[in-house]
Amino acid sequence: MRTPRLLLRSGVTLVAAAALPAALAGPSAAVSGIAVSTTGSTVSVVTSACTQINGSWGTAALLTSSQSSFSQGRQVSLSGTTVSQSAAWTGVSPGTYTVAVVCSSGSMAGSQSVVVSSSSAPPATTAATTAPRATPTPTRGVLGGLGGAARDYGTLTLGVGAGLLGAGVVAAGWYLRRRTKPYRL
Numbered sequence: 001m002r003t004p005r006l007l008l009r010s011g012v013t014l015v016a017a018a019a020l021p022a023a024l025a026g027p028s029a030a031v032s033g034i035a036v037s038t039t040g041s042t043v044s045v046v047t048s049a050c051t052q053i054n055g056s057w058g059t060a061a062l063l064t065s066s067q068s069s070f071s072q073g074r075q076v077s078l079s080g081t082t083v084s085q086s087a088a089w090t091g092v093s094p095g096t097y098t099v100a101v102v103c104s105s106g107s108m109a110g111s112q113s114v115v116v117s118s119s120s121a122p123p124a125t126t127a128a129t130t131a132p133r134a135t136p137t138p139t140r141g142v143l144g145g146l147g148g149a150a151r152d153y154g155t156l157t158l159g160v161g162a163g164l165l166g167a168g169v170v171a172a173g174w175y176l177r178r179r180t181k182p183y184r185l
Contacts (some may be wrong), residue, residue: 001175003080008010008147014144019080026055032100033047033048033101033109034046034047034099034109034110034111034121034134034141035047035051035112036099036110036112036114036115037114038092038114038115038117041091041093041094042088042089042090042091043062043089043092043094043097043099043116044062044086044087044088044089045086045087045088045099045101046084046086046111047078047084047085047086047110048053048083048084048085049101049103049107049109049110050078050085050101050103050105051082051103051104052082052104052110053104053105054104056077056078056104057077057078057079057080057085057103058077058078058085058101058102058103058104058105058109059075059076059077059078059101059104059157060075060076060077060078060099060100060101060104061073061074061075061076061100061101061102062065062074062076062089062092062097062098062099063096063097063098063099063100064095064096064097065096065097065098070100072125073098073100074089076088076089078101079109087101092107092116093116094116094117095115095116095152096113096115096116097115097116098111098112098113098115099111099112099113099114106127112158136138
């Protein structure tokens with residue numbers, strides 16, 4: 001009589017423990033809704049997150065590191081179709097910038113950092129079938145919410161971690177079995 005109740009409680013605990021990481025990830029794990037690319041001294045942004053309201057798709061802003069709000073940056077209206085909207089800035093001097101897109105509904109489509117190199121550098125090449133990509137940016141502080149995803153671990157490290165996890169599951173199962181029938185090994 002006691003074993004089914006113990007198994008039921010263990011099952012509920014296991015389900016709750018399995019659902020916990022997904023619940024904690026929540027909205028912070030959302031992917032940015034914009035794609036930023038650079039070609040020489042031109043910065044462009046593409047999104048498909050906005051809807052047209054009163055003839056406007058929204059606004060994109062190019063912010064320098066010293067600018068902290070959307071209204072301080074170089075603003076450009078989005079243009080496009082229901083499939084994708086875009087904006088571009090030309091004559092951008094070298095440096096690190098943040099591109100932010102706000103839809104006409106007032107919702108933030110996303111923001112992304114981009115590095116513009118000198119205009120004498122060859123233009124960035126992208127394949128015609130892929131979406132534009134942002135130039136890698138320098139790391140800035142702690143990547144909150146990413147946990148172990150902030151580093152690329154090798155096969156050996158992942159294998160050892162999986163082995164330890166498996167050993168823990170086997171040990172927990174053995175311990176629970178041993179508690180219900182102490183005369184067994």
